Every structure is written in C-alpha cells, then in structure tokens.
Amino acid sequence: MTQKLQTNLDQIVARYPDVPPLIILKTDVQRRGVFYSKAALELLDEAAHQTTGTHIFGARDGMIALRPESLLLRDGTSIITTPTPLDENPYLVDVKDGSPWLFDDGVALEAVDYWPAPDFYAKSSSSGVPMKNIVSARPQRLNIFPYRYCTFWNNNKGCSFCDIVSQLKKGGKELNIPAKLDPHEVGVVVGEALKEPGRFSAVFLTSGSIFSGAEPFDDEVEYYIEILKEVGKQFRTKKFPSQIIGTAFTKKQLQHLYDETGLMSYTADIEVLNEGLFDRLCPGKSEWIGYQGWKKRLVDAVDVFGPGRVNTGLVAGIELTSPHGFISEDEALQHTLSEAEDLARQGVSTVFIVWSPRPHTPLGNQKNASLDYYIRLARGLHALRVKYRLPIGYDDYRHCGNHPDSDLSRLLPY
Amino acid sequence: MLQVSEELIDLIQNRAVVKVIATLDERGEPYAVPAPFLQWSERGELVHLEPLEKSATNRNLLRSLWFGRTVSVTVYGPLGESFVISGHPIKAHICGPLFRHYYQQLRSIIHDADLSTAWIIKPISITDETYSRVKIKEEDEFPFSVHLDRLRADHYTTERILS
C-alpha cells in the first residue's frame, strides 16, 4: 500500500514537470498528514521551536499534545499539516543524521525544519496569559484569532468540515486560551513581537462568524476594527501588511473596515465553488448570505481593497464528498475552475487548502481527493492568476504557506 | 568535497571584491547581477543575500532550486584574480536564527535594507579564470592559437611565451 503511494508521488512528479517536486511533496504531505517518531519528537525544543496548541482549528488525530506546529521545506515553503494516526498512512517524520526528515515507506525524502519559535513565545501578558495564546505565529506571520467561536453553530449550521467548537473547548480547558481576546492586550503582544528583527512580514486575523449587530455581522466588523486599531498603534504607517479572513461583509461594512484600520487585504472563504454544495456543506453561510451573495460581496470588496487584494479560500476535497458531491474529479475540477474564473475576471483570486478530515465533524469519516486532483487544481488556480494578472503576495508562501497554488505564484514577477 | 583555496575564500569574504551572480530565467536566458553581499560559510557553501522577493535573481534562484538548475558566481579581485564558481541553490532561509543573523548583517551595511532570502548555494565546480594563469595554460596547450608577431625575433618581452 505504502509502496503504491510512493510510486504515486513519483508518477505525479513525472506527469507534471512544470510543478516543482517540492510543492507536489508538500501537497501530498498535507493530504496524507504526518506522524512524528519518538526520535523526531525528541528533537523538538519548546524554546527553539513552535509547538502545537495555539490554532483555532484542531488536528486530524483529535489530540492536543506537544508536537511541532508545522514544517518548513528547504525552499522556504511551509507544510501546514496535522499529526495523523499511523493507520491512515501518513508520512513519517523521523531523524536522519541528527535532523528531522520526511520519510515514506522507509525512504528518506527531504530534510525539514520545525518552525522556529518567535522571541515573544517565551513571555506572558500582564494578565498572566502566555503571549502565544493571544497572538500566535507562522514563520513570517502574526496570527490573531480574536474570537474562537462561530455563531453559525448556534443553530447547528456550522460548516460540515469545521471543528472550531470542539477545538475551543479543548483550547480553553487544556491550554488557557481566551475565547475572546482583549484588543489592548493583542496590541501589546504585537508590539512585543515586532521587537524581533526580520521575523514578521504580516498581521493576520480570523475568527468565527458573529452574525449579531444592527446589520448582520456588524459586531464582527466592529470587533475586527477594535483589534486592528490597537494593532495599528504599533506601526508608523497608517496601512501595514495585513489580511483578514472574515465573513463576506457588505460593501458598507468593508469600506468602514478599510477606512478605520490599517488592513490591506481581505479574504472571505467561500469554501466550495458550487451553489448546491455550499448550501449543504456551509448552511450557516448559506442562510445568512447565500452563495451568490457571497460571490457578489467578494467582487464588491475589490472596489474597496483593489484588484489583487481580495481572495477566497476553498477547502478542496469537500466537493467530492458523498452523498451530494461530484462523482468524478474531472467534473469537480472543471466546475471549480470555471467558477474561480468567474471571480478572477472580476479581480478576486481563489486559493485552496487541502482538506484534512477532522474527527468529530460531519465529514470527518470521509477521504480527501487524489494528489493528481490537488496538483491539477493548483495549476488551474495559478493559471487564472497569470491570465488575469492577480498578485497574491498577501496570501503566499511567506504570509500563509497553506496554499499549493499560491506557492506556484512565487515565480511570477508580480 | 570540493577543494576551495584560501585565496578564493579571502576574495569572497572581501566586500571590496566584485562578485556577480548569474542565473537562468524562465526562457533559459542568463541573467547576471552584482552580488555585493555574497559570502562563504563555515559549512563550505556560498551564501547569497537577496534583498528583494520579486527580483529576477530571487525568482531565478528559486527556479534553480525547484528544478535542479545550476547558477554561477564570478569573483573578480583587485589584482585580476578571477574565479567562476558554479553551484546549486540548496536552501532558501526566510526565517530562523541564520536568517536573522544575515538580516541584521545586511541592515548594518545598508540603511533601512530588507532581506528576502538568504540563499545557500552548494559549489559544484570552481574554474580559475585569472588571466595571467589561464594564459600560460592556454599557450602551452594550444600553441597554434598564438599570433606570430608576438614571437618575432626582435620582440622583447619579459613574459613567458611558449616553452
């Protein structure tokens, strides 16, 4: 079985000579997950490396334990992946010549680095909360998760792949992570983080949707503004490299968000580019905004943030889940890319993450798509960015690291 | 492991010495630019500091790492010493202690500089292109290329021409 998958990786590398083998490997590792050997975990040094536990969403094996937050390949690409039980056939992270390497079927494939821990991870806020539980980090990004709940779950209409609520329960209990952040404290931690030379190049915010307010989602917008204003105090420029993944807001809300803060880019994840599947798999989004409404608001956001500063994310693979998903990968791909093109020609980029099924979610017992599918999807989305000249610098390998398609855009001059 | 002379290492480490890095673009065309911050590491590798993320050289280096192409570095010293080093970019540091070291180094040299990537280039061959040395070798190995006026009976030279 493992041998067959190893051969599969080689086959895909041979089939797509225009796609870097490292990106194909990354995609497959995201697809299959990783398992850390005891020796690999012994290399983990909490003072030097980032460890799991701070993220808004959970791991594939459902555990919160001390493990590397994620991996870096030698091209600077991140592999954001989750620890996966051995019986699901993950890649193995083991030790070779004293360093961590990715292995498959006993073959050492590539050296990897654990993400380095930023300086501020060693500190606590004035209220005694570890700073890493207020603001976390990727290799070059500061992550702020202001609100670790999503009100779509109030009537059980959260997205079918999402484990934010179970993660919140674990995070609160086991890790002392506040469910709702104090904006002032966020600002202080960001200020502390910026003391580290050359570490960060973007500020990122995301939370669950908050539908309350005079207009739906006004409270979510206001909360983001509050946080971004505090963060903005740490910068000498009005605008600073930043991204938000929020709900699809109205144009009025977006303009308000843009005018009041230093925010420079905007993302509202549509998750799946098919109206019927969106309605079924993201019922809360469907109920409050709807598929066509979501698309329209993304396009409206281009007027506010500018072309090449707005995108949407897909949880790629859920479009192939049963019983309502596409039966064939060809059909899913064709449909997804055609919808993505409709957005791209209006200035909205699409990126994807490889869906990793999480336990305790409605889709948790299904499988994600083939490696061939993910590579074709990455090439297709990248080709759209080339065709419509859409920069993706705010959501690339440096600022996110979770999108094989935007990894390909590293070679573009824009 | 490739043998590298002290002379060459000293030249590389000397910031006053001209260094040029040549990479291949997407059409396979060479693209050469000065590499003033090129240096030699203790691990026996070249370190190239690329300040800008979207520079042609940064993208070409990435392409080389991704698709196994070579790059070359030319070092040209004040006494005419010249070396061409070809190598493979093997690692792009964008964070971590090594990146931070080079980020701070670059900022101490250039006011308000940024650093995109500290590239590690593993040398695979070194060619001595120093004219005074290559000339002797060439004239020994290819004596039929020498212009005869240089060998005239009344031509005085201190140079060694043909043995």
Ligand code: SF4
């Ligand atoms: S919008 Fe969907 S994916 Fe996002 S937090 Fe809410 S339920 Fe989860």
